[in-house]
Amino acid sequence: MAYSEIDAVIREWSERHSLALNTEFGGQERRFCYVSGGPEECFQVSIEPPESGRVLVNAWSVETIDDAELHESWTVEIRDLPQSLEVALRQVSAWNARPKGPATWGTSAMGRK
Template identity: 40%
Template structure:
């Protein structure tokens, strides 16, 4: 069984509302992550979700590429029932990173 199955329904619902394309496999293993574009021409950010464990989940937002070579990463941990709130925190942080002065 896919270890992410416990969060797939709420994640898929939020992704559909937000326009995210969630990748569900990486290197032949289950995974959950999506990308958010930043400032042109190159910026890209990623939100990844660790395998849920013992009723909790960790979400990490990070820079993949930035125009000024800045590196960003932050992780939030919480209960699975708070998945939507954790996703909101991650995306809000990325929006702050995108709005920084260049």
């Protein structure tokens, strides 16, 4: 199991923040959580398997009201993973609090009148 060395840390972090931990995507072992940003906003924190004692943590926008493409990543020592996960979650909170552009959708675009 590629994640066995860090699974306990990821699980504890996701439970502390009441995030559902996904462990598979497309038939591949993965670790990621979706983080709601409120109406029309969704983000993801993903963790790559450890490699040579280091871990890559990503924060991404999945869906934003203004179609903003947001991404930040951190490569850290395994011992620093707990702090890195907290940093990623704070980044998502900062993105959620950003001034947002106009919605790229509208009721007419959705077929409503």
